[in-house]
Amino acid sequence: MHYSLQVNMLLGIFIILLFYALGELFSWLMGGFIPGSVLGMVLLFVSLCLKLVKADIVRPVARFLTDNMGLFFLPAGVGIINAMDILSQYWQAVLTACAVSTLAVIITVACIQERLEKKKAAAANNMTTTKNKN
Amino acid sequence: MHTLLTSEIFILTLVTGIYLAALWLYRKTKLSILHPLLVSIPVLALFLRVFDIPFETFEAGSRMINFLLGPTVVALGYLLYEQRDHLKANGISIIISVFIGSIIGIVSVILIARWFGADHELIASLEPKSVTTPIAMSIAERTGGIPAIAAVVVIVVGIFGGIVGPFILDHLGIKSRIARGLALGSAAHGLGTARAMELGAIEGAISGLAIGLMGIITAILVPIIEMIFF
Structure with missing residues (x-):
């Protein structure tokens, strides 16, 4: 029992690495247009949906990685000490651009999604009323 | 002393330890400004400065942690899969x-x-x-x-x-x-x-x-x- 659990964990790690490698391969074939890790993510999602990969096998590893991702970008984050010059020169640009853009994203996504849902609901309503008339 | 400070095992232990401490502080205080990264980045930066460790040395020592970024993005595909029912219902x-x-x-x-x-x-x-x-x-x-x-x-x-x-x-x-x-x-x-x-x-x-x-x-x-x- 204990033994098979360990094998499963390793299999999960292998599958994540395999999809990362496949993603890097596709990224290279596309001339680096999209990062390999993002393509690997899409490929893993599709393979899970098509049941080519069992969700149970990747779950423990995927959970471990995504639950602790803060640690993984810490080393690169410390690299900010090399970028302090550019940041102190343009801090107003960074703050304004990010604040305004974040508000714009929230408003756009929320309004469009709500409007599309209302349209869908109205269309569904129309369908049922015409059905009732018939 | 200095070679120990710049060794891979020391840097890996340091990074993980500081992150865990920052995470503990964040969960204890529940203050969103005390995000573990916003606390641990300055602490690590200060550490490098005090012990005069070049960023390149730190970067080389922490490569193993940094590598996990890629697999983490791939693993997000699994989280997306968990929400597939919502995607099916309202996908477009x-x-x-x-x-x-x-x-x-x-x-x-x-x-x-x-x-x-x-x-x-x-x-x-x-x-x-x-x-x-x-x-x-x-x-x-x-x-x-x-x-x-x-x-x-x-x-x-x-x-x-x-x-x-x-x-x-x-x-x-x-x-x-x-x-x-x-x-x-x-x-x-x-x-x-x-x-x-x-x-x-x-x-x-x-x-x-x-x-x-x-x-x-x-x-x-x-x-x-x-x-x-x-």
């Missing part, structure tokens, strides 16, 4: 909303930063600001930005979006739980999702779905929009 409207939101997010950052006279290196670091950190860093790296700036900016954006997001949604009178979760996840990734979970289970799940979609769509759109603007 969700993808349209996130797609337009992503365009607005990228273009507005470019226009505002340009207006302030920022150079391309900085703008490229800001373009993926609404996307979860590991994806944002790889997008910034591809387009000639600085991954470290992307990482810090993404976290600050997440804190900001998580705090102001619910107020804006209330002010706009957004009732749909899907729209509320989607907006928080698209604009403020994991930190928006944490907030969306407080609003409700549907909001939280949809927000988690939005993180993955926003990441994929932004990764596709950034190079295209870059071609138009630069």
Whole structure:
């Protein structure tokens, strides 16, 4: 029992690495247009949906990685000490651009999604009323 | 002494230890400004300065942790899979909303930063600001930005979006739980999702779905929009 659990964990790690490698391969074939890790993510999602990969096998590893991702970008984050010059020169640009853009994203996504849902609901309503008339 | 300080085992232990301590502080205080990364980055930077360790040495020593960024992005595919039922039910409207939101997010950052006279290196670091950190860093790296700036900016954006997001949604009178979760996840990734979970289970799940979609769509759109603007 204990033994098979360990094998499963390793299999999960292998599958994540395999999809990362496949993603890097596709990224290279596309001339680096999209990062390999993002393509690997899409490929893993599709393979899970098509049941080519069992969700149970990747779950423990995927959970471990995504639950602790803060640690993984810490080393690169410390690299900010090399970028302090550019940041102190343009801090107003960074703050304004990010604040305004974040508000714009929230408003756009929320309004469009709500409007599309209302349209869908109205269309569904129309369908049922015409059905009732018939 | 100095060779021990710069050894891989010492740096790996230090980074993990400081992160865990910062995480403990964050969970204890529940203050969003005390995000573990915003605490542990200055602490580590100070450590490097006090012990006179060059960043390159630190970077080489922490390579093993840094490598896990890529596998983490791949693992997000699993989280997306967990939300597949929501995607099936409202897929088209969700993808349209996130797609337009992503365009607005990228273009507005470019226009505002340009207006302030920022150079391309900085703008490229800001373009993926609404996307979860590991994806944002790889997008910034591809387009000639600085991954470290992307990482810090993404976290600050997440804190900001998580705090102001619910107020804006209330002010706009957004009732749909899907729209509320989607907006928080698209604009403020994991930190928006944490907030969306407080609003409700549907909001939280949809927000988690939005993180993955926003990441994929932004990764596709950034190079295209870059071609138009630069």
